Amino acid sequence: MIPKRLTIRNFLSYRDLTLDFSGLHVACICGPNGAGKSSLLEAIAWAVWGQSRVAAEDDIVYQGQVEATVDFVFTHSAQTYRVLRSRRRNQGSTLEFQVEAGDGFRVLTQRGMRATQQQILQHLKIDYDTFVNSAYLRQGRADEFMLKRPRDRKQVLADLLKLDHYDRLGEQAREQARDARAQVQLLETAVAGLTAQLQQRTAIAVAHTALEAELAAAETTAQDQQQQLSQLRHQQQQRQGWQQQLALEQQQLGPLEASVQRVSDDRVQIQQQMLQMQHLLDQAEAIGTGYQQFQQLQAEAAQQGLKFQTYQPAQAERSRLQQQTAAVLSQLQADGQAARQRLADLDAAEQEQQQILSQRQTIQEHLSQLQAARTRLRDLDQRQLRVAPLRQRQRQLQAQIERAEASLSARLEAIQQAQQRLQAQQTQQPELIQAAVEVTHRIDYLEQRRSYQEDVRQKGSERRGFMERLQADQRNYEAQMAQLDQKIQLLSAPEACCPLCDQPLDPPRWDRLLLRHRQERSEIQDRLWVIREQLTTSEREIQVLRREYRELETELAKYAPVLQQRGQLQARLDTVSDLQSRLHELTTERQQLTQCLADNRYAEDLQAELGQLEQQLEQLPYDDRDHALARSQVDRLRWAEVKQASLQQAERRLAQLQAQRTALEQQLAQIQAQLDGFASHPLQQQLAAVEAQIAALDYDLEQHQQLRLALDQARVWQASHQALAQAQQQQPGLHQRLDELDRRLGQRQQAQADVTARVAQLQQQLDANPDPQTALTQLEAQRQTDQAKREQQLAQLGRLQQQLAQFEQLQAQLDQQQQTLQQARRQQQVYQSLADAFGPNGIQALMIENLLPQLEAVANQILGRLSAHQLHVQFVTQRAGRSRHKLIDTLDILIADPQGTRAYETYSGGEAFRVNFAIRLALARLLAQRSGTALQMLIIDEGFGTQDQAGCDRLVAAINAIASDFACILTITHMPHFREAFQTRIDVCKTATGSQIEISG
Structure with a gap:
């Protein structure tokens, strides 16, 4: 990571700053303590990783500001990135990540x-911990590695190398080993139990054979009953068929009667319509006369409508002009009234300003009193500054003492509640034991049901296999029957030949061959009937097994919750066993806390300090009441300053009011002139023209309304005329409709007579064949009794078969459990070996052993530059113990100089710092290499105060010597002579507007 530009707003001690790293290769950040040197580097770490040295996140925001923002641009792996992070007080943070594209930055921000x-x-391949331990040599941590004890240095290296991952793996391996050990114990118990159960197999097999013989005899009796039952059911089905047919005929009879009635009703309705049409046709002459009158009225109404279309817009225009004229006149009157009101307001305002100016003498006297009160208030403020810290500390001490007392009281209350809770838990122990026993019995029962479910599944698989074999035999027999049918067809032809040798057959041989084929066909037919019966029986058995399997599956769904309940009960029982000792500890602690609260033996140093503060406060002459009275007097007299400003404002306001009076008087005169000449306004002229146009139309609205009423009354002749035309068109169709209804009525009556005859015939058949329901009921009752007995025997046989199959399953489980037991023992050994390998003396020790030679070589290379090859370090990982043949793991650091090898503590501060710096920088390089990225930037925030001028020169020379290995090196110091050793410097100073920087060199 190579920095390019850093922009800071309101971060720690900086308000607004932009630092361009272009051209900075080796630079020194210098300035006095507290100026904000380290804050520059903290801004980089916070922008990229969101980490900083502050305790609360809002503390990074500059005091008095709302939001802090850091914009950091850097180069990594030949690609330029930009990170923008901001923090707003009491709200949260935002983060943006961008990468440079051809014409700007492309957003990489995620949701x-x-x-x-x-x-x-993912882009940097380095986290915050690796950064602060590699690229960022933080202040005060140079000698952290050297000052630790030899046995603790390995742990420091393990933390830096992040070997705690192997600790987690080791703990997981130990947990797996414990689980495997517990599984071995459970499996050994299960194997012993299965062996004991397998000793009852012989007696159950004998009972199973005897019960199968009884079931065979019962099956023969059931077949005879089934044949009788089939005959009776056939008779009953035939009778039910007649009854259903009778019901259907009776159902048809009802709709036919309804249809006859409906056709009759339609015929009557058509006759009534024909009578109404004839009445309408008789009034044809009167309807024609009325329709002619309606047409005349309609023409007159059209003429009046044309006049109304012209009259209505003219009337609307007249109303509009009248409204506009009234509005203009009203506005002029309102403007005049407003002007007169403003003149009255000006008179009142001038009187008000005159009253304010009359208070000038009183205000001057109160201003003098305000100055004296402020002088006394400043004196009391200075006294308060001395007393306030003492009182604040007094309140802090009182609050701390109260918190200490409240903490003891809360602890005492918590102990009392814990005692009550533990005592209540002790009373629950018998109930927990009883519940654990019940849950154990429930688990045993469910395990038995689970074994039985597996037996049901295996039996279903056997039945399906048996059905597949039967279906294969069925297909084979059907193919054989097809061949025999073909041969019999060939033999049935005249002068048939032998199907095998194709030779002519004489009559005796032809008869024997045909008879043999027919016998074979009959035998195959019988076998097919047997197979089909077996398929039907097997299908019923599979349905029963499926239903039973689903029921068992529903019942076994409770197995996992019951196991969980047993574990919870066992955990609660284990907890109850430790309650007595816990109760004793809580009782002892409760007595101690009660004694402390009674004797006030808590926060004794705070109580002593509070007494001293109270004595100091008594010696200071300050009273809050006097201070409050002085402050209230100043507040009471402050109105004089306000009144002083009011006097000046009143003078200016009075001059403005006099100027406004002149303008208002001129405006009022103009408005009055417009009101006097309003008769010649353009709106008045337009209104007169519109009224003349309305008079020329000669339109009477009342006459138009009467014409409309007469037209509405005559509109009935229009409807009568339309109805007359429609009746003339529909009269021939109604005659045809009446003839069609007469024909349909005859058909419906004939169908009704046919259905009545069939109903009578079916009723005679039912009377001739009595109902066989009584005999059928008796036979079914006997069959159900035999079936119930046979089902009991089948259930008993199923239980015996289940037990036998269960024994087979138990044997298979025993074999499986023994194999699982061996696997669990092997897993226990494997996980125990992994736990040892992941431990501190396994892979971790091996990785540290491999790292130390590299660390020693890099450290000596850097140390040679710092000490002119006068110092050398060596890492020793083992040393001899008390016994010669036993070695102790350690991490000693031996330092050699021209006088020999000495302890680290015997070296001077400057020499020790060089050793620390060399080892620290070597660790930084190795950590960067392990993170998968090159260490391109180095930040040295260390104290160089232990170095003399020569030591500083060597440090600067060492930094310059390794400068070619880094793209950017930043060194922080407050020492002037160390500052002058660098050509490029970033000077940091703290001002009233925040820290500022200046780049020189």
């Missing part, structure tokens, strides 16, 4: 800040 931040990390 949501988290997705956009992830997009930035």
Whole structure:
């Protein structure tokens, strides 16, 4: 990441700043402490990663401002990016991410800040932790690695390398090993239980054989009953068919009667219409005379309508002109009235200003009193400045003491509630034990039902396989029958030959061959009947098995919740066992807290400080009431200043009012002149012309209305004339309709007679064949009794078969459980080995061992530049223990100089800082390499105060020596002689409008 431009608004100590990094290769950021040097780099980290040193996010906003914004443009992997991040107080942050395109920046922002931040990390390939431990050498952390104990340095390296991922993997492996160990114990218990259950198989097999023989005899009896039942049902079906036919005929009889009635009604209605038409035809002459009168009135109404079309617009124009004339006259009168009112208002305003000017002497006296009151108030304000911090601290101490007391009281109340809760939980232990026993019995029952469900599924599979074999046999027999039918057809022909050898057959041989083929066909036909019966029976059994399987599936849906309930009960029982010790601890703590509250033994240092503050406040001569009285006196007299300004404004206002009076008098004279000459206005002339046009039309509105009434009364002859024409057209059609209805009425009456005859015939057949329902009911009752007995036997047989199949399933489960047990034991060993491998002494130690040679080589290379090759570091990972044959893991750092190898603590501050700086910079390079990106920018925010002039020169020389490895190096310092060592400098100073920078060199 190479910076190009940084723009800051209202961030930390900066108000508005733009820093262009173009041409900056090695630069020094210098300035006094607190000027805002580190804030520049904090702005970069906050813009890219959203991280900063402040505790609350709103603290990054400049004091007194609402929103902070940072715009950072940088280059990474030959591509230019732009990040804009802003924060608004008490609202939230926004983030935008852009990449440079041909004619500007293209937006890469995603939906949501988290997705956009992830997009930035994907492009940079470096997170905030890696940045602050590699490219950003933060202030005060140079010797952090060296000052730790040898056994803690490995943990520091592990944290920097992010090896905690292996700790999580190790914990997961240990968790899996514990789960595998628990599974092994459960499987061993299950294997023992299955072995005990398999000892009851022989006795159940004997009972199964005897019950199968009883069921065979019962099946023969059921077949005989089925034949008798079929005959009776056939008789009953025949009788029901007659009854249904009778019901249908009776249903047809009702609609036929209704149809005859409906045709008769239509015939009567047509006759009535013909009578009405004839009456209308008799009035034809009178209707013609009335229709001629209607046409004459209609022509006169049309002439009056033409006059009305001209009269109506003229009347509207006259109304409009009258309204406009009245409006103009009213406006002139209103303007005159308004002018007179404004003159009256000016008189009142002049009197008001004169009253204000009359208070001049009183206002001058109160101004003198206001100056004296303000002098006393300033004196009391200075006293308050001395007392306010003490009182504020007093309130803080009182609040802290009250919070301490409230904290103890809250803790005491929480302990009491916890004791009550634990005591209540102890009383629930017998109920939990009983519930756990019931849940265990329920789980045992459901496990048995699950085994039975598997037996049902296997039995259904067997039945389906058996049906597939039967269907294959059926297809084979049908093919054989087709061949035999073909051979019999060939033999039936005159002078038939042998189907095999194609030789002529004599009559005896022909008879034997034909008889044999027919016998074979009969045998195959019998076999097909047997197969079809077996297919029907198997289908019924499969339906029963499917229904039973669905019922078992519904019942077993409760298995998982019951297991979860058992786990919850077991956890609660485990918790109850620890309640007694917890109750004892809470009782002891409660007694201690009660004693502390009774003796006031809490926040003792705060109470002592509060006493000292109260003594200091008593010695200061300050009273809030005097201060309030002085402040109220100033507020009471402040009106004099307002009145002083009112006097000046009143003088200016009086001059303005006199000027306005002259203009209003001239305007009022003009309005009166317009009112006097209004008779010659253009609107008056237009109104006279329109009234003359209306008089020339000679139109009478009342006469027009009477003509309209006469026309409406004569309109009835128009309707009568139309009805007469329609009657003349419809009269021939009604005669044809009446003839058609007479014909349809005869057909309906004949159909009604035919249906009545069929009903009587069906009733005679039903009387001749009595209902066999009684015999059928008795036979079905006997059959149901035998069927119930056979079903009990089948159920018992099914239970025995289920038990036998269950034993087979138990044997298979036993074999499977034994295999699973072996796999679980192997998994336990594998996960235990993985837990050891992911631990601190496994992969993590190996990665650190591989990293240390690289770290040592890079650190010595940098340290040689800093110390003129006088210092050398070495990392030792193992040392001898008390026993010669035992080595202890460690991470010692040996430092050598021309006098020999010495401890780190014996070196001077300047030498120790060079070692720290070399190791720190080496770590930065390695971390950047591990993150998958090149370390192109280096920020050194370290204190160089321990270096003398020669040490500073070596540090500057080392920085310049490694400058070719970086695109940008920024160094922060407040030391003047270190500042002069750099050609390019960024001077930072703090002003009243925020921190400012100046680039020189």
